[in-house]
Amino acid sequence: MGTEHSPEVLDRIYEPVRERLDKVGDDLSALSRNQSPFLAELLGHVLENKGKRIRPALALLASNFHPNDGRKAEIMAAAVELLHIASLIHDDTVDNSEVRRGRPTVNSRWGRDTAVLLGDYVFATSAIYVCDTGSIRVIRQFSKAAMELSSGELEEIAAVNNWNETREEYLERIYRKTASLFCNVGEAGAVLSGASEDIVQSLTWYSRNLGMAFQIVDDILDIQATSEEMGKPVGSDLARGIMTLPAIIAVERHPKNNPFFSLFQDDGDEESQSRAVDLMQDSSVIRESYEVAEQYGRKALDCLSGLTQSPSRDSMEDLVAYVVGRRS
Amino acid sequence: MGTEHSPEVLDRIYEPVRERLDKVGDDLSALSRNQSPFLAELLGHVLENKGKRIRPALALLASNFHPNDGRKAEIMAAAVELLHIASLIHDDTVDNSEVRRGRPTVNSRWGRDTAVLLGDYVFATSAIYVCDTGSIRVIRQFSKAAMELSSGELEEIAAVNNWNETREEYLERIYRKTASLFCNVGEAGAVLSGASEDIVQSLTWYSRNLGMAFQIVDDILDIQATSEEMGKPVGSDLARGIMTLPAIIAVERHPKNNPFFSLFQDDGDEESQSRAVDLMQDSSVIRESYEVAEQYGRKALDCLSGLTQSPSRDSMEDLVAYVVGRRS
Numbered sequence: 052m053g054t055e056h057s058p059e060v061l062d063r064i065y066e067p068v069r070e071r072l073d074k075v076g077d078d079l080s081a082l083s084r085n086q087s088p089f090l091a092e093l094l095g096h097v098l099e100n101k102g103k104r105i106r107p108a109l110a111l112l113a114s115n116f117h118p119n120d121g122r123k124a125e126i127m128a129a130a131v132e133l134l135h136i137a138s139l140i141h142d143d144t145v146d147n148s149e150v151r152r153g154r155p156t157v158n159s160r161w162g163r164d165t166a167v168l169l170g171d172y173v174f175a176t177s178a179i180y181v182c183d184t185g186s187i188r189v190i191r192q193f194s195k196a197a198m199e200l201s202s203g204e205l206e207e208i209a210a211v212n213n214w215n216e217t218r219e220e221y222l223e224r225i226y227r228k229t230a231s232l233f234c235n236v237g238e239a240g241a242v243l244s245g246a247s248e249d250i251v252q253s254l255t256w257y258s259r260n261l262g263m264a265f266q267i268v269d270d271i272l273d274i275q276a277t278s279e280e281m282g283k284p285v286g287s288d289l290a291r292g293i294m295t296l297p298a299i300i301a302v303e304r305h306p307k308n309n310p311f312f313s314l315f316q317d318d319g320d321e322e323s324q325s326r327a328v329d330l331m332q333d334s335s336v337i338r339e340s341y342e343v344a345e346q347y348g349r350k351a352l353d354c355l356s357g358l359t360q361s362p363s364r365d366s367m368e369d370l371v372a373y374v375v376g377r378r379s
Numbered sequence: 380m381g382t383e384h385s386p387e388v389l390d391r392i393y394e395p396v397r398e399r400l401d402k403v404g405d406d407l408s409a410l411s412r413n414q415s416p417f418l419a420e421l422l423g424h425v426l427e428n429k430g431k432r433i434r435p436a437l438a439l440l441a442s443n444f445h446p447n448d449g450r451k452a453e454i455m456a457a458a459v460e461l462l463h464i465a466s467l468i469h470d471d472t473v474d475n476s477e478v479r480r481g482r483p484t485v486n487s488r489w490g491r492d493t494a495v496l497l498g499d500y501v502f503a504t505s506a507i508y509v510c511d512t513g514s515i516r517v518i519r520q521f522s523k524a525a526m527e528l529s530s531g532e533l534e535e536i537a538a539v540n541n542w543n544e545t546r547e548e549y550l551e552r553i554y555r556k557t558a559s560l561f562c563n564v565g566e567a568g569a570v571l572s573g574a575s576e577d578i579v580q581s582l583t584w585y586s587r588n589l590g591m592a593f594q595i596v597d598d599i600l601d602i603q604a605t606s607e608e609m610g611k612p613v614g615s616d617l618a619r620g621i622m623t624l625p626a627i628i629a630v631e632r633h634p635k636n637n638p639f640f641s642l643f644q645d646d647g648d649e650e651s652q653s654r655a656v657d658l659m660q661d662s663s664v665i666r667e668s669y670e671v672a673e674q675y676g677r678k679a680l681d682c683l684s685g686l687t688q689s690p691s692r693d694s695m696e697d698l699v700a701y702v703v704g705r706r707s
Contacts, residue, residue: 089537090530141499145492164473167495168533171469171502175526178506182519190518191510198503202418205496209417 061103064369067362068111071121075107075128082176093157093169097136100152105265105370106131106236112370113240113254115363123184123243130184130193131236133177138200140170145204146291189239196235203227211292214311218299225266226259233262253354257367260351265374267344270295272378274331286328289314296340301330341375348375389431392697395690396439399449403435403456410504421485421497425464428480433593433698434459434564440698441568441582443691451512451571458512458521459564461505466528468498473532474619517567524563531555539620542639546627553594554587561590581682585695588679593702595672598623600706602659614656617642624668629658669703676703 065072083094107128114124142148143156144166150156158166174197181193206224210216237258241251274286274297288295292315294302302309310330314323330336348371358364393400411422435456442452470476471484472494478484486494502525509521534552538544565586569579602614602625616623620643622630630637638654658664676699686692 087530087534087537090533093533138499141495145495163491165533165536167469167473167498168529168536170495170499171466171529172526172533174499174502175522175529178522179519179526182515182522185515187510187513187515187518190515191507194503194506194510198500198507201496201499201503202415205418205421205493205500206415208493208496209415 060369060373064366064373065104065108067115067366068108071111071125072104072108072128075111075125075132076101076104078125078129079132090172093161093165094173096154096160097140097157097169097173100154102135102152104132105374106135106232109233109258109261109370110236110240112363112367113237113258114244115361116241116250116254116358117244117246119244123186124240126180126183127189127236127239127243130177130180131232131239133173133180134193134197134200134232137170137173137177140166140173142204144170146287184239184243186239186242189235189242192235192238196232199227199231200229203229203231207293210294212315214294214302214309214315216294216299218296221294221296221299222263225263225270229266229269230259230262233265234259237261250358253357257351257354260347260354261371261374264344264347264351264371267296267340267347268375268377271297271337271340271344274328275337275378286331289324289327289331296343297331297336298327300336300339301327301333304336305330344375348372388697388701392694392701393432393436395443395694396436399439399453400432400436400456403439403453403460404429404432406453406457407460418500421489421493422501424482424488425468425485425497425501428482430463430480432460433702434463434560437561437586437589437698438564438568440691440695441565441586442572443689444569444578444582444686445572445574447572451514452568454508454511455517455564455567455571458505458508459560459567461501461508462521462525462528462560465498465501465505468494468501470532472498474615512567512571514567514570517563517570520563520566524560527555527559528557531557531559535621538622540643542622542626542630542637542643544622544627546624549622549624549627550591553591553598557594557597558587558590561593562587565589578686581685585679585682588675588682589699589702592672592675592679592699595624595668595675596703596705599625599665599668599672602656603665603706614659617652617655617659624671625659625664626655628664628667629655629661632664633658672703676700 062069079098083091083098086094110128110131111121111124114121114127139151140157143151144158144163147158148156149159156166157169161169178190178194181190184190203224203226206227210220210224234255238251238255241254246254270288273288273295289298294311298311302311310323310326314320314327351371352368355364355367390397407426411419411426414422438456438459439449439452442449442455467479468485471479472486472491475486476484477487484494485497489497506518506522509518512518531552531554534555538548538552562583566579566583569582574582598616601616601623617626622639626639630639638651638658642648642651642655679699680696683692683695
């Protein structure tokens with residue numbers, strides 16, 4: 052699988068839906084118009100900061116396997132990006148993050164209270180969008196994904212300082228936190244295009260596996276990246292007492308005398324911290340972690356095998372390579 | 380209008396829907412089952428604490444003007460109570476409240492991070508419930524009410540220390556914060572019963588006016604109640620720099636040399652604080668505030684005039700008297 056990861060690569064992958072993706076972006080930017088000055092300022096801040104746009108792109112790509120006018124998938128794309136933005140606003144509040152993608156977070160600039168309420172507002176706005184798809188199935192799955200997202204994050208809090216967490220618990224948690232929404236997006240794109248249930252299932256499972264790979268790589272990058280690359284501190288999960296796959300693999304390899312136990316028992320022990328980071332950054336631990344992501348990547352590709360060849364299918368294959376190969 | 384306000388009065392008002400209201404309560408309590416230990420504990424805490432249940436009762440009463448099996452209105456009743464609970468969890472977090480109805484808040488017992496995520500979880504759960512009504516119209520209005528609720532609270536933050544706020548601005552803000560959801564609940568109950576559009580409109584506007592009266596009285600009680608009665612400190616709105624109707628009336632009467640200006644400019648000035656409370660607690664200011672609530676109450680009663688006489692209509696009339704007459 053490839054290791055390309057620059058924004059140009061994503062632009063090329065998004066080619067079959069790029070114009071529509073830009074249109075969705077413009078629609079979202081327009082949300083800050085006709086608002087009170089305070090809300091306009093807040094919405095302007097969170098909506099102008101475009102990320103990778105993987106979720107909206109996925110909604111649009113998944114709608115390209117059955118003829119349709121594309122309008123409902125665009126609405127879905129906007130809805131899922133809004134839900135993602137809402138969850139980032141609350142995540143940054145919960146983590147007390149100062150910076151996201153090089154810019155101040157809502158909580159750091161306007162305070163945590165405003166961030167809580169703005170997240171609620173954007174969340175509710177995403178729900179209005181998804182209603183406009185007119186599909187009860189899609190709306191229901193969207194609400195379920197939102198519920199799983201927050202339950203995954205609550206489980207993360209419950210698992211803080213649990214150095215003993217298993218792979219299975221970790222995988223269940225990242226399914227809820229990330230893959231559930233990916234899953235919903237792929238399903239929604241396909242359902243809204245009017246595709247047959249076979250195609251819907253293929254795209255749902257493709258998206259689920261893609262989401263798992265995406266979160267695993269995100270967690271690997273968390274311990275590898277320098278502050279400049281991620282726009283957040285190195286090893287932020289470990290600092291919060293959260294075990295991710297590299298940490299779990301490190302514990303599996305060193306069941307006795309591993310530094311995670313003392314690190315999580317005795318908060319702030321610098322020597323344990325440094326040993327834990329070393330164990331996680333061990334090249335074979337990183338390699339094994341990427342291998343797990345690649346397994347999900349292969350499963351995602353398998354799900355595409357029954358679909359007709361098309362530029363959108365090619366893009367979805369390339370998206371897998373991008374996700375498991377990305378280094379930022 | 381009456382001034383009865385004990386829980387027994389509400390029980391009597393809810394009589395036409397009491398069994399179904401209890402059933403909805405049991406359904407909600409069951410949500411904490413089959414969850415992870417952490418989530419079960421959190422949900423148990425927020426769901427066992429039953430409040431006045433005005434919103435779910437309203438959904439059920441509004442569904443009684445057209446023959447139907449009642450199931451969809453019960454789902455709606457559960458959805459709106461969950462949304463209300465989610466908003467209380469976030470409100471308490473934003474306000475840093477320690478206690479609600481005599482029990483520790485989620486933020487005080489488990490921390491603000493958990494409270495933010497639990498609120499999101501309960502919010503998303505309410506969205507799943509409302510999907511089960513099967514009515515896109517109801518789901519969309521529900522999302523809109525949730526959006527208006529958070530925008531009303533954001534406007535409250537934007538209006539902090541604005542001693543110059545007008546009645547119109549205040550009324551618009553409490554519409555968003557409270558009456559919009561009441562409005563949605565009355566509409567939903569009627570729509571889900573299959574009632575004609577005339578009946579739907581009557582019940583929508585009844586609920587909107589009831590919601591306005593409810594919030595105005597809530598704001599009056601905020602400055603009148605002792606800590607024991609409300610389970611929160613006296614004059615908490617004023618302490619947060621929020622102008623409510625009694626404060627606005629006090630400023631209208633004393634346009635010059637009023638203490639609100641210096642109170643909000645010079646945070647913590649005890650003399651201004653005490654003068655402001657005195658002006659707001661003036662019996663004629665309180666009376667005028669109640670009169671505004673009563674005007675909304677009368678409008679609510681007018682909306683019922685075209686509906687067939689029934690125990691549910693009687694209850695809705697009594698509910699108006701309860702809301703504008705309540706002293707706790």
